[in-house]
Amino acid sequence: MRKIFALLLFACVAAASNMTVLAPVKSVTAYSNGYAFVSRDGQVSFPQGETTFHIINFTPSALSHSITPQLAASGSRISEHYVYSMSWKESANKTEYFSLERLLNASVGKTISFMSGNDSVDGTLVWFGEGMVGVAASGGQGVTVYKVSDLKRVTLPATNYSEVVQVNTTKSERGLAVTASGASGSGRLSASYISAGAEWAASYKYYIQSEADSGTGLMQGRATVSNGAGEDWENITLKLVVGNPRIVPESRLFYYSYDRVKTKDYAGGIAPIAAESSFNQFTPTQVSAYYVYSLSVPATIRSGEERTLPLLENNVTYKRELFWDTYQSMPEKVFILNNTGGESWAEGVVGVYLNGEFLGESTADYTPRGKEARITVSDMPDxxxxxxxxxxxxxxxxxxxxxxxxxxxxxxxxxxxxxxxxxxxxxxxxxxxxxxxxxxxxxxxxxxxxxxxxxxxxxxxxxxxxxxxxxxxxxxxxxxx
Incomplete structure (x- = not known):
């Protein structure tokens, strides 16, 4: 009976397995309020029974209530998921080579030779310390002192010049654990979530060749995307949303430990970053109440990095106005830009340039197509x-x-x-x-x-x-x- 029980227990343990999955970030939809909707996925193969997948390098900025894992595999279903954080120590042997000072210390009382300037010295090393050596020349009287920094072509009697030492390092890992059960097979494991710390902001430059009461100029828009989410974005599909969805923040996150499992090696490299030198790489669309810019080429923005990408380029008309509100001490010069382009303008700083010279800048509110943005560039002290x-x-x-x-x-x-x-x-x-x-x-x-x-x-x-x-x-x- 005991043998049967042991076999059953072994079978239950064997049926449950751990598997580390490389599921990098594939798409990021960034909003203007410091949040982003992120999707990851990776290919998995699994045995029959219960398997816990560990998606490594998972961000601590994910809102736990928003995490939604999915397993696209027939006959399998997800039973639970949780965020974990763990650390452990690893030891490794390392060969360290002795310093000159250590070799000199080991050679005290023995014969050494070296060059000092143009002199060749051969004698017994009788003293070493404070960057100096004392040598008694062969057959001579007394000790001659030399600076260690002046020694060249040194020959020492040392037979051992290195040693193997043990180096201890602390490793850490944060991830998302997803437990699924069912028949053996393969499929794609994905996870989507709302992440804090990712944001973007628009900025614009408006170029005119001459200044008059009205005219036409070139509007160039750029998007500065900041990845403060705590995870790398490698060759992602990037979308930028004009608008701030309502999001319930979380005061804290909980992490659970698990027994470490070996990470599989995956073949293949990272695709090269596409060139980003031209404008109009973003395609604008209307999605519900939001205006969405979709980048047409993959983007790479690693954790802690910030990148500025071309957003739009259009010729738009302007009207110039001198305006005095008596609350102000002097009139202001204002350029009224008519958004006659194909995209709405997100809120951002707009700078105005005349023949390449900077006139001034101010912040423009969100400007739909066909509407106007007022850009105050300077006071008028004259x-x-x-x-x-x-x-x-x-x-x-x-x-x-x-x-x-x-x-x-x-x-x-x-x-x-x-x-x-x-x-x-x-x-x-x-x-x-x-x-x-x-x-x-x-x-x-x-x-x-x-x-x-x-x-x-x-x-x-x-x-x-x-x-x-x-x-x-x-x-x-x-x-x-």
Whole structure:
């Protein structure tokens, strides 16, 4: 009976096996919020019964609730999976060669020979230390001291000049364990998950050959992709998403140890990285609520690396505007870019260049096709502006107070060319705001904004004077103190 029980126990142990799988990252879909959707897969062969596959070099940044393993093999199913982390020590023998100092120490009291400068020295080594040697010449009296650094063509009586030492190193491994059971066979084991630490950002350069009130320029976009996910991306399919999906973060991850198994050797190498010198290597598509750029060539971005890839290139039109919002101390120069290309623009920094010279840059929001992006490139110190309150008076009744403001805006054009400026000023808010007069006429905008568009000759000036009232009503019959 004991023999039968032992045989049954052996059969159960033999039926369960461990297998290390090389399942590298195959695709990465990176979002703008520091997360990515990652897929791995690799070919596996397995015996009948229960097998635990170990996908090595698994990232610690994967959100555990998002990990989804799949085994594409007939008659097999996955029963569990978990992330593990382990370390162990390994020993190896290494041959170390003795240093000159050690060989000299072993030769004290014995005959040595060497060259020092142009002199040939032959004698007994009687002393060695502090970078010096003392030699008693054959048949001579006394000891001559030499610097070790001056010795050349040294001949020593040593017969042993090396030794074998044991070197201990600590190894570690992190992985994803996937347990499956079923009939023997082969198939592909894959795992997908959301990973933190992977992000991308867009940046743009807009080139114009001449500056006017309107024109056309070349827009070039680039994507900077950062791999901070803790795993290498070798020849992956890369997608960049304009948009931030809602993701539930995790405060901590749990790791479990397992008995180490031997890694199989796999034939074949890594495919060469495709050239990335031309633009328009990304293909844009709309996926649900997101705009997705798909790279048409494989990309390699190792852990901790950052790469900048060409994203788009289009000719787009612009309008130039000088704009003064009276909240600011001086007007600004703005280029309004019309997205007439085939792709939406992700949020990013846009720099404007005139004949290769940098004019300035600012951040543009996400800009769909057919919409405009405003790029403020510089202040305009040669245009002097001033806002003054000329008069302010108030009247009150039993249930309201009305204040009348008279405002003057002064603009002086110190440039050598005519300046067309868009001016915005803000009336105070209240229960009832009324524009009484304006010279020149103002266009009323939402939120109590007034707008003018004066054209001022070179060296000229313009005054804008307007008057408005603000009335506030009280809820009781008494005026507030």
């Amino acid at each position: 245009i002097k502006v001033k806002k003054e309150t000329l008069n302010q008076s108030s009247t009150a009744t039993t249930n309201s107070r009305t204040t009348v403001y008279k405002i003057r805006l002064t603009i002086e054009n110190g440039m050598s060319e005519r300046a067309k400026i868009r001016v915005n000023d803000h009336m105070y808010s209240g229960d009832q705001v009324t524009l009484i007069s304006s010279n020149p006429s103002a266009e009323q905008k939402p939120e109590n904004v007034l707008e003018w568009k004066p054209e001022i000759a070179a060296g000229g000036s313009q005054e804008i004077v307007y008057e408005y009232s603000v009335t506030n009503f009280f809820t009781d019959s008494r005026l507030p103190y």
